[in-house]
Amino acid sequence: MIDNLLLGxxxxxxxxxxxxxxxxxxxxxxxxxxxGLGSTTGVAVLLPLTLAFEPVTALIMLxxxxxxxxxxxxxxxxxxxxxxxxxxVVTTLDGYQMARKGRAGAALAIAAIGSFVAAIxxxxxxxxxxxxFAQFALKFGPIENLAIMILGLATIVSFSGDSKLRGFAMAVxxxxxxTVGLDAATxxxxxxxxxxxxxxxxxxxxxxxxLFAVGEVxxxxxxxxxxxxxxxxxxxxxxxxxxxxxxxxxxxxxxIGFLLGCLPGAGSTLASFIAYGVEKRVSPHKDEFGxxxxxxxxxxxxANNAAANANFxxxxxxxxxxxxxxxxxxxxxxxxxxxxxxxxxESQPDLVWGLLVSFFIGNVMxxxxxxxxxxxxxxxxxxxxxxxxxxxxxxxxxxxxxxxxNMFSVxxxxxxxxxxxxxxLYGLPMAPLVLGLxxxxxxxxxxTQTSALGDxxxxxxxxxxxxxxxxxxxxxxxxGPSLASRLRRRRLPTA
Amino acid sequence: xxxxxxxxxxxxxxxGLISLTACGSGSAxxxxxxxxxxxxxxxxxxxxxTMVVPFGAGGGxxxxxxxxxxxxxxxxxxxxxxxxxxxxxxxxVGYSYFMSKQGNPNFLLPAETALLALPISTNVKFDYxxxxxxxxxxxxxxxxxxxxxxxxxTCTDVINAAKTGKVVAAVSGATSxxxxxxxxxxxxxxVKFDQVPFESGDEVLAALLGKQIQIASLNPGEVVxxxxxxxLRALCSxxxxxxxxxxxxxxxxxxxQGVDVSYAQFRGLIAPGKLKDAEKQYWIDASKxxxxxxxxxKYIADNYLQPNALFGDDFTAYLKSNSEDxxxxxGK
Numbered sequence: 001m002i003d004n005l006l007l008g009x010x011x012x013x014x015x016x017x018x019x020x021x022x023x024x025x026x027x028x029x030x031x032x033x034x035x036g037l038g039s040t041t042g043v044a045v046l047l048p049l050t051l052a053f054e055p056v057t058a059l060i061m062l063x064x065x066x067x068x069x070x071x072x073x074x075x076x077x078x079x080x081x082x083x084x085x086x087x088x089v090v091t092t093l094d095g096y097q098m099a100r101k102g103r104a105g106a107a108l109a110i111a112a113i114g115s116f117v118a119a120i121x122x123x124x125x126x127x128x129x130x131x132x133f134a135q136f137a138l139k140f141g142p143i144e145n146l147a148i149m150i151l152g153l154a155t156i157v158s159f160s161g162d163s164k165l166r167g168f169a170m171a172v173x174x175x176x177x178x179t180v181g182l183d184a185a186t187x188x189x190x191x192x193x194x195x196x197x198x199x200x201x202x203x204x205x206x207x208x209x210x211l212f213a214v215g216e217v218x219x220x221x222x223x224x225x226x227x228x229x230x231x232x233x234x235x236x237x238x239x240x241x242x243x244x245x246x247x248x249x250x251x252x253x254x255x256i257g258f259l260l261g262c263l264p265g266a267g268s269t270l271a272s273f274i275a276y277g278v279e280k281r282v283s284p285h286k287d288e289f290g291x292x293x294x295x296x297x298x299x300x301x302x303a304n305n306a307a308a309n310a311n312f313x314x315x316x317x318x319x320x321x322x323x324x325x326x327x328x329x330x331x332x333x334x335x336x337x338x339x340x341x342x343x344x345x346e347s348q349p350d351l352v353w354g355l356l357v358s359f360f361i362g363n364v365m366x367x368x369x370x371x372x373x374x375x376x377x378x379x380x381x382x383x384x385x386x387x388x389x390x391x392x393x394x395x396x397x398x399x400x401x402x403x404x405x406n407m408f409s410v411x412x413x414x415x416x417x418x419x420x421x422x423x424x425l426y427g428l429p430m431a432p433l434v435l436g437l438x439x440x441x442x443x444x445x446x447x448t449q450t451s452a453l454g455d456x457x458x459x460x461x462x463x464x465x466x467x468x469x470x471x472x473x474x475x476x477x478x479x480g481p482s483l484a485s486r487l488r489r490r491r492l493p494t495a
Numbered sequence: 496x497x498x499x500x501x502x503x504x505x506x507x508x509x510x511g512l513i514s515l516t517a518c519g520s521g522s523a524x525x526x527x528x529x530x531x532x533x534x535x536x537x538x539x540x541x542x543x544x545t546m547v548v549p550f551g552a553g554g555g556x557x558x559x560x561x562x563x564x565x566x567x568x569x570x571x572x573x574x575x576x577x578x579x580x581x582x583x584x585x586x587x588v589g590y591s592y593f594m595s596k597q598g599n600p601n602f603l604l605p606a607e608t609a610l611l612a613l614p615i616s617t618n619v620k621f622d623y624x625x626x627x628x629x630x631x632x633x634x635x636x637x638x639x640x641x642x643x644x645x646x647x648x649t650c651t652d653v654i655n656a657a658k659t660g661k662v663v664a665a666v667s668g669a670t671s672x673x674x675x676x677x678x679x680x681x682x683x684x685x686v687k688f689d690q691v692p693f694e695s696g697d698e699v700l701a702a703l704l705g706k707q708i709q710i711a712s713l714n715p716g717e718v719v720x721x722x723x724x725x726x727l728r729a730l731c732s733x734x735x736x737x738x739x740x741x742x743x744x745x746x747x748x749x750x751x752q753g754v755d756v757s758y759a760q761f762r763g764l765i766a767p768g769k770l771k772d773a774e775k776q777y778w779i780d781a782s783k784x785x786x787x788x789x790x791x792x793k794y795i796a797d798n799y800l801q802p803n804a805l806f807g808d809d810f811t812a813y814l815k816s817n818s819e820d821x822x823x824x825x826g827k
Contacts, residue, residue: 040551044580048561141707142691182585185692187616187669194618196591199584319720320701324551327697331558334797341720404581406588445694452691453663453707 004353005127011354012361017057024061025362028068029369032084033076035209035399039069039085040324047332055336056351060358062332066325067119067359070268070305071366074111075377078104078297080392082213086205087268087304089434090276092212093159094289094296101292104381106238108374110246110294111301112367113238118254118302119363122309125258127356131345134317137262142449143461147470148263149443152270152435154474155277158289159431167432170423174436177202178444185448197408204437206400206412211430213396214413215420217389222425237375246298249279253302260303261310267323268307269438275303277477309359316344316352538773540601544576547596547604549589551582555714555798559632559762560605562794563785570784576603585609585668587619594621596767600774603629606765611818612670615825623818627766627775628810630782632791633800634759636734637676637712638746640727642703645710650731650752653710657686664688665699665708672760673699673712675824676733679756680749682824703727714760715743715799733757740799758820762800763810779807 011017031042042065050058073085078095091111098107125133140148153171160167180191181201192198253275260271279299280289289296311322319341321327333340338348345352381388400413423430447458454460461467546564550556557580564576581589586609596602604626614622639650647653656662666674669692677688691708693699696717703711704726712733719742721727731749735757738744749756766778785791786804795802805813 044551044557138701138705141702141705143707182587182617183669184694185669187585189617196584196587196619199587199617200582203583314701318701318704320697320704327554331554334558337797339720342724342726343720404583404588405579406581406583406592445692449691449693452689455689 004349005357007350008353008355008357011056011350012060012357017060017354017358018361020053020057020061021064021358021362022365024064025068025071025366025369028065028070029072029075029366031065032069032072032074035076035082035084035213035396037084037399037402038205038325039066040328041403042069043325043328043332047328047335050332051335055338056354058336059329059332059351059355060362062329063355063359064362066329067305067308067362068366069325070308071112071115071370074115074301075108078107078111079377079380080213080388081216082392082396083208085304086208086438087272087307088301089208089212089269090272090300090431091297093276093431094291094293096216097290097292098294098297099378099381103292103294104378105375106242106294107297108377109238109371110242110298112370112374113243114246114250114253114298114302115305116363116367117250118257118306119309119359121254122258122261122306123356123359123363126309126313130313131317133262134313137314138318139466140263142446142453143464144466144470145263145442146446146450146461147464147467147474148260148270149439149446151470151474151477152274152439153443154478155273156432156435157478158277158280159273159435160429163427166427167429170429171432171436174433174438175440175443176436177433178437178440181441184441184445197406201441202437203403203409203412204434205403206409207416207437208434209396209400210413210416210418211420211423211434213392214417215424215430217392218417218421219424220385221389222421242294245285245294249275249283249295249299250302252278252282253299254306257303257306257308258310261307261322262313263322268304268311270442271303271307272300273435273438275299281477312356316340318342319344538600538771538777540574540777542601544574544601544603546576546578547589547593547602548578548580549582549586549593549604549609551580555635555762556586556605556607556609558798559607559794562790563605563632563764564603566785566788566790566794567781569790570788571781574781585613585670587613587617590621591619593765593767594625597625598769599767600770600777602767603778604765606761606763608672608760608821609670610765611814611821612825615818615822616670623765623811623814625768627768627770627778628814629764629766629775629778629807630786631761631763631803631805631810631813632786633762633795633802633804634734635672635714635716635762635798635800636732636738636757636759637672638715638718638732638743639710639712639730639749640703640718640722641710641730642706643726643728644706645728647710647730648728649747650749650754653730654680654684654686654754657684657688662686662688663709664690665693665702665711666690667693667696667699670821670825672714672758675821676712676756676758678824678826679758680733680754683754683756715740716797719743719799734759734801736801738799738801740796743799758824759801761813761817762798763805775807782806 031037043062050061073088074091076082076084077088077091078099081092081096083089083092095107156167156171180198182189182199256275257271276299279295283295285293311326314320314322315326315330321330330340396413397410400409403409450458546560548557548560561578564578568574568576581592593604610623613619641647664677696713699711702708718727722729729746731752732746733749733756737748
């Protein structure tokens with residue numbers, strides 16, 4: 001272990017690798033900032049540039065883009081309610097509210113700290129026990145995944161705001177919208193009206209940009225809150241009490257993120273939703289959620305970063321990508337003549353350990369980069385809205401076009417923007433809709449597979465111990481509030 | 496080690512590229528085919544050529560598109576090809592976009608089996624006759640693989656097991672290669688597999704390693720590392736001939752084991768429909784040069800393809816017969 005670490009440091013600390021690690025995380029931060037341009041596209045587009053490099057240098061830079069984007073995605077979520085990455089959607093809920101209260105600096109700082117702690121935690125676990133973890137993750141088949149999707153849906157309660165009914169209605173709407181597209185099992189086109197653009201379903205990132213960014217701008221214009229936020233510099237720095245409140249959420253978020261990130265395909269978006277849901281259950285500040293609770297930023301940001309790192313568990317040990325970006329990175333390995341798979345740790349120890357150690361270094365760079373920048377970025381909100389709103393609209397539409405170079409995306413953003421505006425006007429929560437849209441296809445796939453495995457009998461889920469445990473957690477999460485409050489009532493008199 | 500100059504160069508282009516992607520680089524094609532090559536003699540593309548990849552960056556279609564683009568650039572000095580990913584709808588979005596470029600010789604697309612499968616399974620407005628087939632680079636067959644602890648040693652064992660009991664097989668899509676292969680096997684042997692649908696070869700691989708399913712049929716490139724590590728075992732290859740690669744040459748064909756099934760996913764190149772003869776000939780000539788190059792040989796070896804190149808009308812004839820096989824296999 002120590003030998004491996006030393007080997008890793010000797011590889012990662014060469015001036016050249018340090019430089020490209022920095023370029024990677026910086027490029028990643030910028031890519032994460034831009035709506036529509038996610039880390040998957042970023043890595044894919046910059047991949048050809050690295051062909052002249054040594055393989056390890058190239059991979060260090062490309063991986064830097066990946067986790068750097070996780071930091072960058074947060075910034076716009078908090079400042080202008082425009083998530084740069086899908087896994088930052090949840091952060092908008094409380095992050096943007098914090099910004100409206102002049103606490104943008106604190107929100108960005110805690111996101112950076114949480115991301116850093118989560119990254120370091122997951123890296124240590126990754127280095128220590130990646131292979132056994134990967135073996136454990138393989139035990140999660142379709143049936144276990146179905147249980148996890150149910151766990152994800154159980155968090156809807158946490159995203160519903162004041163009215164549970166509205167939350168459920170929006171989640172169901174999201175699930176229904178998710179049925180548009182080609183059926184994965186039979187290839188039948190559903191609700192597409194023969195429009196090929198709809199064959200792959202209603203595009204999630206575009207909907208997100210429309211609902212959150214465009215919808216928010218339209219709503220702000222209507223209520224006429226055109227006052228820039230003038231926070232004093234003192235208010236931009238995170239306070240001790242905020243830090244203390246974030247310790248628990250960061251710890252829980254890291255663990256949740258790591259566990260979900262290890263599963264091929266589950267991904268960091270789901271992890272951020274579940275972490276937020278859990279936090280809202282266990283937090284003593286429940287009432288503040290949705291109104292600018294720092295826990296609501298700390299937990300999902302830790303979770304999505306831990307998941308991003310944990311994605312490397314199946315990628316490096318099994319050669320199976322954990323998510324979209326790691327799939328592209330896996331492609332990069334092959335281009336450099338490296339075969340990711342069960343033998344990679346043994347056949348290329350300097351590369352693997354150099355890469356892992358570079359994650360440490362890259363995350364330190366990101367923390368150093370992001371902490372002082374947090375108050376600076378927050379100053380952006382001083383820009384008068386006459387300039388800020390057109391800028392938001394511009395980046396939203398251009399970002400949408402850049403996803404697939406397709407005007408269809410732009411129309412999706414436009415119509416989801418109108419929908420988002422109307423939803424805000426009538427107090428319909430948007431997060432459950434997004435959750436439904438994210439989980440829908442995954443849920444349906446797991447459902448079809450479970451049904452096929454159980455010969456049409458879905459009750460087969462109760463024969464798998466892991467699935468039962470996950471289902472129990474789901475019940476706890478959904479019914480938790482009443483249980484917890486009953487417990488607390490019993491405990492209070494003695495306290 | 497890279498020289499400082501390359502580093503600086505790359506850094507500059509990096510910044511440029513970020514801004515490019517951020518602005519959505521769009522299609523940079525300048526030349527228009529309708530007025531070029533009208534003399535009927537020779538043709539040279541004017542301006543940049545665009546390679547439209549109908550799948551996401553990092554996948555097999557993307558890899559073949561970029562490899563062919565780079566190879567063609569080397570084969571024809573002065574040629575500049577930009578690669579553009581237009582993913583969505585299992586390839587339908589990219590192919591439909593490509594259809595809108597009829598008559599324009601400045602567009603190319605790395606074709607594969609989706610070109611034939613999409614018109615059969617869904618309501619798209621194109622089929623292979625809509626386009627101008629240029630070249631088939633090679634064939635990607637599949638291997639029947641099981642997890643190392645499985646009792647089955649040959650494909651015959653699997654068929655016998657399916658005759659008396661349940662065999663859970665994974666398929667990675669409604670019209671995917673493995674779906675076709677399992678359906679053809681069912682038709683050839685009269686057995687029935689329990690087919691569980693997945694969405695990609697990676698998902699199938701994870702499920703197989705985790706023993707969620709019993710058998711899968713995957714491309715050699717997808718499983719070769721697992722085979723080397725002893726995590727998976729290959730039972731037979733669904734190809735006409737055994738592979739010549741040393742790590743695959745001991746795998747018998749399905750035919751040797753009494754299962755007469757062979758089906759490949761092709762990798763190739765098409766141009767838009769309604770091209771003039773000179774334009775079509777230009778791309779065929781360039782492709783012939785590419786196939787002879789070391790780049791092409793490396794691409795084929797890296798991806799464990801069988802190098803069965805075809806050009807122009809021969810490729811069209813191949814597409815015709817393959818399309819009919821596919822219809823039969825999918826029961827349409």
